[in-house]
Amino acid sequence: MNQPLSVSTLGAQAVDVDIRSVDLSYGTNHVLKGIDLHIRPGEFFAFLGPSGCGKTTLLRLIAGFNRADGGEVLVGGREVSHLPPWKRDVGMVFQSYALWPHMSVKRNVAFGLEERKVPRAEIERRVAAALELVGLSHLADRRPSQLSGGQQQRVAVARTIAIEPKVLLLDEPLSNLDAKMRVQVRRELRDLQQRLGLTTIFVTHDQEEANTICDRIAVMNDGAVQQVGSPMELYEKPANLFVASFLGTANIVPGRVIEEGGARLFEIDAGVRLPIPAHVTVPEGAKLVFRPQHASLGADGARDVSLPGTVLHSEFLGSTVRYGVKVGSAEVSIDVPFQSGEAIHKPGAAVEVGLSLNAAVWLAS
Amino acid sequence: MADATTAGRAHAPSGPFRHFMTSATPGQLALALAITVFLALFLIIPVGTVIYVAFTEKGTGTFTLVNFVDFARTDLFIRSFWNSVYVSAMSVVLASIFALPLAYITTRFDFRGAMLIQTLGFLPLIMPPFVGAVAMLLLFGRNGTVNLLLNDWFGFRIPFMEGLNGVIFVQAVHYFPFILINLSAALRNIDRAMEEAAQNLGCSGFRLFRRIVFPLAMPGYIAGASLVFVKVFDDLATPLLLNVKDMLAPQAYLRVTSIGIADPMGYVISVVLIVMSILAMWVSARAMRGKDYATVQRGGGGLAKRQMRPWESVAAYAAVLLILLLVLAPHIGLLLLSFATIWSFSPLPDGFTLAHYGRVFGESFVYVKNTLIYASLAGLIDVVLGTAIAYLVLRTKLIGRQWLDWAATAALAIPGVVLGIGYLRTFYGVQLPDGTPLATLWIVIVLALAIRRLPYALRACYAALQQISVSLEEAAENLGATKVRTVRRIVLPLMAGGILAGFVTSFATAAVELSATLMLVQSNADAPLAYGLYVFMQSAAGRGPGAALGVIAVLLVALCTFASHLIIEKSQKAKGAGH
Numbered sequence: 001m002n003q004p005l006s007v008s009t010l011g012a013q014a015v016d017v018d019i020r021s022v023d024l025s026y027g028t029n030h031v032l033k034g035i036d037l038h039i040r041p042g043e044f045f046a047f048l049g050p051s052g053c054g055k056t057t058l059l060r061l062i063a064g065f066n067r068a069d070g071g072e073v074l075v076g077g078r079e080v081s082h083l084p085p086w087k088r089d090v091g092m093v094f095q096s097y098a099l100w101p102h103m104s105v106k107r108n109v110a111f112g113l114e115e116r117k118v119p120r121a122e123i124e125r126r127v128a129a130a131l132e133l134v135g136l137s138h139l140a141d142r143r144p145s146q147l148s149g150g151q152q153q154r155v156a157v158a159r160t161i162a163i164e165p166k167v168l169l170l171d172e173p174l175s176n177l178d179a180k181m182r183v184q185v186r187r188e189l190r191d192l193q194q195r196l197g198l199t200t201i202f203v204t205h206d207q208e209e210a211n212t213i214c215d216r217i218a219v220m221n222d223g224a225v226q227q228v229g230s231p232m233e234l235y236e237k238p239a240n241l242f243v244a245s246f247l248g249t250a251n252i253v254p255g256r257v258i259e260e261g262g263a264r265l266f267e268i269d270a271g272v273r274l275p276i277p278a279h280v281t282v283p284e285g286a287k288l289v290f291r292p293q294h295a296s297l298g299a300d301g302a303r304d305v306s307l308p309g310t311v312l313h314s315e316f317l318g319s320t321v322r323y324g325v326k327v328g329s330a331e332v333s334i335d336v337p338f339q340s341g342e343a344i345h346k347p348g349a350a351v352e353v354g355l356s357l358n359a360a361v362w363l364a365s
Numbered sequence: 366m367a368d369a370t371t372a373g374r375a376h377a378p379s380g381p382f383r384h385f386m387t388s389a390t391p392g393q394l395a396l397a398l399a400i401t402v403f404l405a406l407f408l409i410i411p412v413g414t415v416i417y418v419a420f421t422e423k424g425t426g427t428f429t430l431v432n433f434v435d436f437a438r439t440d441l442f443i444r445s446f447w448n449s450v451y452v453s454a455m456s457v458v459l460a461s462i463f464a465l466p467l468a469y470i471t472t473r474f475d476f477r478g479a480m481l482i483q484t485l486g487f488l489p490l491i492m493p494p495f496v497g498a499v500a501m502l503l504l505f506g507r508n509g510t511v512n513l514l515l516n517d518w519f520g521f522r523i524p525f526m527e528g529l530n531g532v533i534f535v536q537a538v539h540y541f542p543f544i545l546i547n548l549s550a551a552l553r554n555i556d557r558a559m560e561e562a563a564q565n566l567g568c569s570g571f572r573l574f575r576r577i578v579f580p581l582a583m584p585g586y587i588a589g590a591s592l593v594f595v596k597v598f599d600d601l602a603t604p605l606l607l608n609v610k611d612m613l614a615p616q617a618y619l620r621v622t623s624i625g626i627a628d629p630m631g632y633v634i635s636v637v638l639i640v641m642s643i644l645a646m647w648v649s650a651r652a653m654r655g656k657d658y659a660t661v662q663r664g665g666g667g668l669a670k671r672q673m674r675p676w677e678s679v680a681a682y683a684a685v686l687l688i689l690l691l692v693l694a695p696h697i698g699l700l701l702l703s704f705a706t707i708w709s710f711s712p713l714p715d716g717f718t719l720a721h722y723g724r725v726f727g728e729s730f731v732y733v734k735n736t737l738i739y740a741s742l743a744g745l746i747d748v749v750l751g752t753a754i755a756y757l758v759l760r761t762k763l764i765g766r767q768w769l770d771w772a773a774t775a776a777l778a779i780p781g782v783v784l785g786i787g788y789l790r791t792f793y794g795v796q797l798p799d800g801t802p803l804a805t806l807w808i809v810i811v812l813a814l815a816i817r818r819l820p821y822a823l824r825a826c827y828a829a830l831q832q833i834s835v836s837l838e839e840a841a842e843n844l845g846a847t848k849v850r851t852v853r854r855i856v857l858p859l860m861a862g863g864i865l866a867g868f869v870t871s872f873a874t875a876a877v878e879l880s881a882t883l884m885l886v887q888s889n890a891d892a893p894l895a896y897g898l899y900v901f902m903q904s905a906a907g908r909g910p911g912a913a914l915g916v917i918a919v920l921l922v923a924l925c926t927f928a929s930h931l932i933i934e935k936s937q938k939a940k941g942a943g944h
Contacts, residue, residue, distance in 0.1 A: 065561055085564040092565045098558035102580040111576075112566030156562075163566055 269328025500698025551585025781880025829863020
């Protein structure tokens with residue numbers, strides 16, 4: 001046991017979490033609608049969605065603070081739905097941290113171990129290891145109220161990993177930090193998770209947070225999972241309009257599919273049309289979806305099609321200029337890299353909008 | 366900014382810049398001065414006199430500690446002191462046993478009737494404890510209902526009401542709401558994540574309560590417990606009525622009334638009472654300091670009300686019912702007694718009658734009338750003073766304005782019996798033109814009540830004013846309203862709810878107050894309800910009418926409190942949730 005502090009000091013056997021057709025209602029309010037998710041061992045997984053989408057409810061359900069009306073939750077292959085929170089061994093870091101103000105940092109971290117009747121010497125060792133891991137050994141005897149927000153957050157993490165949970169649950173852990181701390185702490189969290197190899201579920205409404213630290217994301221809306229995938233998959237191949245617009249900015253252009261001379265065309269407005277690549281399937285009533293950076297203004301040989309448009313307004317963002325351009329009856333956003341000395345198109349200017357078809361998708365809903 | 370708009374109004378002749386720096390108009394100065402004089406006359410000088418007499422030699426006025434040496438050498442006083450400490454401490458323990466389950470069950474579980482229990486829990490407060498004492502004797506005394514039944518069924522009795530036990534029992538039943546209120550508020554303010562985090566780490570059940578919930582609610586509990594301790598320590602009428610004389614407050618009263626206001630022992634005891642009060646408040650303040658555990662934070666939900674399992678439900682309802690039955694026993698007993706023909710050596714009265722109410726309405730209605738006048742006047746004085754002090758402290762830069770607040774709040778530490786003794790000593794020598802001493806006028810009772818209840822009204826007014834944004838007043842001044850008109854048209858209407866709440870608190874508690882008035886009432890015609898009750902309850906024959914009067918008092922206070930509660934709620938709704 002006399003090895004240097006490392007991952008092995010706070011051991012963790014990565015397990016998977018299996019959520020099978022979980023349903024939950026508060027009265028007539030159907031909060032979770034048949035959720036099916038499989039979170040792999042050692043994965044950093046995010047529940048991402050707007051507030052009220054059910055992501056926190058689902059997290060609390062895994063921790064045992066909510067009871068499902070139907071379905072089951074398996075942690076490491078073991079059904080836990082019938083277990084109370086205190087018998088589940090899933091560590092949760094609360095949004096408000098929930099550090100007990102009447103206990104010192106050390107006593108906070110030792111709490112879970114004391115409850116497990118761990119021998120005193122072992123408690124000492126694991127508390128020291130957990131605090132070492134989050135870099136707070138020097139503050140062990142402080143009260144939580146004497147710590148900064150970022151430090152409190154790390155104590156909350158230390159308190160949870162000290163019990164060597166099977167799964168780590170993080171409920172919007174960055175929302176109480178200022179913007180600068182957020183970037184730093186999310187890197188620390190990712191680093192910690194990698195070192196411990198602990199299966200981790202992270203709840204957030206911030207797509208940037210989810211994108212930067214998670215292996216895979218489940219995008220949720222209105223109590224249902226919309227799509228599961230890696231951040232890049234979700235961004236490039238959104239399964240529906242909600243996912244497309246929730247992750248980054250998307251132009252969503254309505255129109256209809258017409259046939260002309262054996263080729264399929266997408267007509268945005270009378271005369272404004274573009275070819276649909278042969279391998280693309282376009283569902284009934286689908287809309288054209290593309291990102292602002294996948295279009296350009298003026299002649300650009302790299303783009304597949306060119307459509308006539310009128311500049312409505314422009315926003316100078318530094319590295320890029322974002323134009324609002326009217327194409328047919330639709331308004332789209334287009335990002336153009338800013339080059340020094342280059343003039344910015346004035347509102348009302350007629351422009352050619354170039355589009356890369358391989359980056360465009362058609363989505364019905 | 367505010368200064369520029371007030372420039373049109375008469376103010377101190379100093380330059381406008383200096384005026385801005387010190388910012389006291391003659392009106393504000395006059396107001397502060399008037400309040401200072403009032404507090405000096407009716408609080409500081411009487412209490413100062415008591416302390417002065419305790420520390421000086423009788424007749425010569427030279428400083429001496431010999432009175433305290435006498436106190437320490439008299440067995441009776443030392444025994445009384447320890448009896449008072451014991452009774453107060455045990456009352457806190459018993460009151461905690463009543464309050465803890467009620468507070469925990471109603472705030473932590475999905476419990477039907479939680480609101481009703483919280484409301485019923487307040488009931489004991491609106492009846493003077495000594496009134497309940499008589500009813501408790503009939504229910505729990507040696508030959509009371511419970512013991513008669515116990516003796517019949519099992520052949521033994523429990524000495525609920527013997528000696529000090531009786532005082533402890535009655536006081537605990539009466540004052541436990543203070544602990545209930547404070548503890549419930551503290552429990553409600555705990556972020557539910559605090560408990561969930563503990564559960565998540567493997568803690569549950571009673572361990573969860575002991576390690577997390579109770580420590581977090583501790584400051585609230587200490588605040589309530591120290592209040593109970595002080596109240597019991599200062600109470601005069603309950604021990605007297607239960608014929609317990611060897612406690613400190615009754616001793617002070619007996620010395621002054623039987624030996625005379627020149628005897629120094631009454632004053633020494635008064636100083637001891639004051640010191641104990643301050644000590645208890647100091648303990649409470651220490652417990653609160655740096656422990657603002659109101660922990661509801663961003664992202665934390667309010668309270669998690671848990672569902673109970675069936676057997677838990679049964680146990681909880683049984684416990685709650687038993688406690689409610691106990692703490693409402695004085696009311697039930699009083700109600701029975703007020704309708705009883707004869708109730709002695711039997712579990713229930715022999716027969717029922719309305720005669721007592723007839724007699725009360727016939728002869729004793731003067732008590733009710735006096736109480737209404739006294740309590741209303743006292744309440745009025747309190748809210749006027751409270752609003753004025755709150756305004757001076759929060760809205761002016763008057764030098765020393767904090768002292769007004771502190772002086773008014775200091776009344777909390779002055780037991781009623783001490784204030785009564787101080788008034789007698791200070792105002793007995795002051796005579797009106799026709800030769801009657803000032804101390805015998807009924808208005809002195811009103812002033813004593815007003816001083817006693819001022820701290821409560823002040824806190825209510827203070828809180829009300831604190832919630833009003835200064836910019837609302839600045840906007841009025843910016844549109845041309847003077848300070849006085851701004852106060853009248855903006856500040857007072859917005860404070861109305863808080864002022865009314867302060868008035869009700871003062872009124873309701875003044876209506877049942879006895880400690881100070883027992884000293885000051887000179888004739889039956891000037892006596893308030895509580896005094897009348899006390900007189901009635903002392904004789905066996907007077908208990909029926911006394912009980913009827915007690916029921917009327919309880920109804921009166923309850924009705925007034927409920928009515929003002931409705932008014933406050935209505936005005937809050939009219940103003941919208943913002944205030």
